[in-house]
Amino acid sequence: MQLDQLDRLIIGVLLEDGRATFAQIGDRVGLSAPAVKRRVDRLVSSGAIAGFTVRVDPSVVGWSTEGYVEIYCRGSTTPGEILKAVDKHPEVVSASTVTGEADAILHILASDIRHFEQVVERIASEPFMVRTKSELVLSPLVRREQGSLPTDIGS
Amino acid sequence: MQLDQLDRLIIGVLLEDGRATFAQIGDRVGLSAPAVKRRVDRLVSSGAIAGFTVRVDPSVVGWSTEGYVEIYCRGSTTPGEILKAVDKHPEVVSASTVTGEADAILHILASDIRHFEQVVERIASEPFMVRTKSELVLSPLVRREQGSLPTDIGS
DNA sequence: TTTGAAAACAGTAAAAC
């Protein structure tokens, strides 16, 4: 889907406050509430907006252990196989294939170190896995997970 | 702040749908709308809920280049110094000090490779920096950034 | 303390243009 400037402005406002009313958004982007609603509905149904959530500090809610795991796979492994293997674990909050030595990097949230180890072991036991390299998070410094838009439209 | 089971259930619903009405949340957790509102207000003012946002695919909105950057610092570098250096870049969506060889790992969103390189170079030019190691994302496989709660309460 | 019910208020959604 193609976004115009107004769509980008609306998304910018919603990134800051996902519960902003259509009238509040309209005030900031120069549109009436119904016009904003129609655009938001269109952005949601087209998939440009995947959904709405709440921002919660993982540790507050019980995810007190966090880490990044680089995975190294057999040469023949496809991204689809990696996806299938990691997607079944809710503890894997993100996974991407990457350039460099590793084939993919996973971001994992667990309730404690034992839990973290269990998840990594279950992933490491996949047939295509060669080895894993874990880096446990000591202290989270920045956690924005997308706070703004390129060129800072929308702030 | 201490969360009870109802707070956790409410957060679980809001993680799935950050724009759920108080009545909808109430139906799922067994509370009236005003009771839910009071709890959500308390969770927000206590900071347990940091805010509400929209889930957007970064590439849809113009962040088409993504990568992880491991940074290696002088032995005397504090987490505070790293935070100060990376927090000024809106492209850094997360940063954490980690175990292992690297001192910290950054997650960066940029509009293109040139932009990505500029951000890494600006960070690499900090006085305490020894070296950086970048891994560019090829394909994002999983992007949940926190979809559930430990023990899967709230689903 | 925290909850539920009711009422006043504000926002949403579907018409109209």
Place this chain on the structure above:
DNA sequence: GTTTTACTGTTTTCAAA
């Protein structure tokens, strides 16, 4: 795209568990 209007959700008050 805006305006209007009926409807739904929010927010406050107050009484009760």
